[in-house]
Amino acid sequence: MTSRTPTSMAGRTVLVTGGGQGLGAAICQELAADGAHVLIGDIDEGKAHAMARRIGAHTDAIGFDVGNESDVRAAIDRAISRFGHLDAVVNNAAIDLTVPIDELGLADWDRILRTNLTGPFLVSRHACAHMKQRGHGHIVNIASTASKRAWPNAAVYHATKWGLLGLSHALHAELRPQGIKVSAVVAGGMRTPFLLDRFPDIDTDTLQDPGNVARTVRFVLLQPDETVIPEVMVLPMRETSWP
Template identity: 75%
Template structure:
């Protein structure tokens, strides 16, 4: 563990969805430096393994479709069997389809909601079942400024992220008496493939390094047992989707 690491994260087992690249990978690198034990879950198993190989910590790389209830149960069971416990989950996996509503197929609507909203619900449900037995644990949901404001041609993404923020606050109220913390990290635009691959004309100077958002995740995870942060927002200084 490096000299500036947070001892609160040493040997804590944390499952990160969408861990193969972008913000998920940045979160893993940040938490690995603190000595956490990481379960890297990604739809692309090879991408998860490649990230795991870069980390100087104990890891478990898994293929995971977060919208598959049985697969999520199995992933959490593997994490607990491999490391002995599950201390936190980071619901980071997300997809988007940016088209006008008249071009948005019902199948695509359901696919985005399945990943961005149903997936975090399933992960939280099964993670909480384990955490409840220990009366401790932390669920972190990666929301977006799309959960606060709206812009054209992104109806399904907005619906999923507004829903995720609502789910996060509802679970905060429900699970806090059971010793389980729930936090939403509302992230502004980042220099990740999620934006850069889909919008090649975007100005990278309007975006932030995903490592900065990863540090916000680290911040909420390292609060004392008596404190929880239900929501925090992390924006680029030149964010265009927020005043």
Template identity: 65%
Template sequence: MDAYDYQTVAGRSVLVTGAGRGLGAAICESLAAEGAHIIVTDINESSAKAVAERINASTGHACAFQLDVGDEEQVRRVLDGSVTLFGRLDAIVNNAGIDVTLSIRELTTSDWERVMRTNLTGPFLLAKYGLAHLAPGGHIVNIASTAARRAWPNASVYHASKWGLMGLSHALHAELRSSGIKVSAIIAGGMRTPFLLDRFPDIDQGTLQDPLNVARAVKFVLTQPPETVIPEVMVLPMKETSWP
């Protein structure tokens, strides 16, 4: 792999999961605007293609894949296909996430397994199989949540998955540093994205932040010097209600 300028993402190939809308789309479009080559992946193929088309129409470089992050074979196939198209893989952003807002009494086993499969097994699979393609200097970025730091009612599986993601992220940071792979977790506060707005239409949007602000944090961790890694960073709206 050719060396690249750590101060920019230009020329780097970055795979983003859950990228068909919301924060994932914001990450793709903001990195593409800086010259990154983007692999847009989402369980909704048409959404992924729409984001890639917007990027390519703006003189960016993007491709799209349908991807269920909890499907081991799909993960391997998309990683291989991404490298075939762009010749390299420099970073993976594990952004795909879902939630089921129910009490523990109402939550079913299938609800639990579906959320954990997306929010925690997915990042595990992308990291496990992505390592075959990431050279020293490569980067894994995991999008976590304030739900990994505090808890509120009717979100037990979401909390469990995001606390687990933080554990996975820090464990991989410790394990992969010796091989030159960086691992970072972005703890994101509430954002004006469909993830919240579709489920809570009456939420006060003034307490939320633009997803582009979190996307900037992704770029920030990706552009640290080779001698530096940021294992964890928190990005909150000024009026965050789930954090003091």
């Protein structure tokens, strides 16, 4: 049996959630530069369209909430109608709230859970329905070192990221026999608004360029047909949240 080893993303269609800024934007830029058709999804529709204009060719944009099932259906349908098919999704959208447990309200818990964990479930569920018909596809889940260890005042974020890593491995086991690859990219701290906007005093020298993680996503997507990477960790050399 001959295994096809792709050399670029040309001809593939990828939906990236949270693609309007930060790591999501870096992933969109990396994949589009390599020839992929990229549907940039973001809850902030303006940011999604701005990023699509910035990248130019091979892109489209849609504003949608990953925690809303009808929005997710519309995004999957948009990718297929715009580019003809859907080869991969990157579940990148995530939010956080850094507060002690006694200050974490149920509404915030539900909001973060819906974005960080229910969202990837919904996107994966509806994407794999299309991928099963084609006999192949790839789901990439952006996890975090927060899925491996814990620090104070981040209970809901840790709960969602540990859950996402578990979901990713469960889907890997379930979908691999049907030709669908599932990968978790465990990313260490990056110089993105996700950290910089909330922690202005953070030492940026301990963080990594999100483009490095984006290139890892591309690497995962370009594995030969006979190979899948279920999990990979990408850390800055001076990562403070991981040994």
